[in-house]
C-alpha cells in the first residue's frame with residue numbers, strides 16, 4: 001500500500017501544539033505520510049512567562065531537507081513559519097521545482113500570544129514568491145490585512161474586499177479565518193475561489209486552549225488535497241477537523257493549551273454550515 005505524501009516547510013514548535021508538530025499529527029490523522037523541512041526551532045522559556053525564542057536554521061540545511069523530501073515525490077506542500085525573505089524565496093523555489101498544484105500557504109506572521117511580527121520584509125516576499133503559487137492561502141484577519149496592504153478586516157464585508165485583493169495577487173483560492181477575533185456569534189471563515197464567497201460557520205468554543213489551531217487547519221487542508229478532495233471540500237472538512245480540535249483543547253501548563261489534533265477521529269465531526277454571501 002502506498003500513502004499520499006505531504007510535505008510541510010515550517011518551524012518546529014518545541015511545545016508540540018503548533019508548527020511541524022501540529023502538521024505531522026494532522027497528516028497522520030488524515031492517513032497521509034508526513035515529511036518536514038524545518039526553517040526555525042521555537043523554544044519557550046519557562047523562567048520568563050513562556051516567552052518565545054526563534055532559532056533559524058542555516059539556509060543550506062533548509063535546502064538539503066527540501067531536496068530530500070522532493071526527491072521522493074510529494075503530493076501536496078504546505079508552508080508555515082518562514083523566518084526571513086531568503087527562506088520565503090527558498091520555499092517558493094521548492095514549490096516551483098515540485099511542479100505541484102496542491103500548495104497551501106499559511107502566512108504565519110506572529111505566534112499566538114506574541115505580538116511581534118517575525119520580520120517586516122516578509123510580507124512583501126510572501127506576496128512576491130508565494131501567493132502566485134498558492135492553490136489556497138489561509139490568513140487570519142491580521143495576516144489578510146497585511147497581505148492585501150489594507151487595515152485588518154473587522155466585518156464580513158471587509159473580509160470580502162480583502163479576499164478579492166489577495167486573489168488578485170495570484171492565490172487561486174483564499175480562506176480568511178475570522179476565528180475568535182471576528183465579532184460574530186459563530187467561528188466564521190470566508191472562502192473565496194475567485195467567483196463565489198462562501199461563509200463557513202461553526203460553534204465558537206469559549207476556550208483559550210487554541211494553540212496550533214491555524215497550523216492544524218492548514219495542514220488538514222493540505223492532507224485533504226493530497227487525498228483528492230476538491231479545494232472547497234478540503235476546506236470544509238478541515239474546518240470540521242479544527243473545530244473538534246479546538247473544542248477539545250487542553251491545558252499543557254500555566255501558559256499554553258494546545259488543540260487536540262486527533263479529536264475529530266475520536267469524538268466525531270461537528271456541524272459546519274456553509275452559506276453563499
Ligand SMILES: Nc1ncnc2c1ncn2[C@@H]1O[C@H](COP(=O)(O)OP(=O)(O)O)[C@@H](O)[C@H]1O
Pocket residue numbers: 112139140177178179180181187188189202203204205206207210212213214215217239242243246
Ligand atoms: N474559539 C474558537 N472556536 C471555534 N473555532 C475557532 C475558534 N478560534 C478559531 N477558530 C477556528 O480555527 C481555525 C484557525 O483559526 P485561528 O486560530 O484564528 O488561526 P491562527 O492560529 O492562524 O490565528 C479557523 O477555522 C477559525 O475559525
Ligand SMILES: Cc1ncc(COP(=O)(O)O)c(C=O)c1O
Pocket residue numbers: 010011012013014018019020042080081108110111112210211212213214215216
Ligand atoms: C513554529 C510555529 N509555527 C506556527 C505557529 C503559529 O501557531 P498557531 O497555529 O497557533 O497560529 C507557532 C506558534 O507558536 C510556532 O511556534
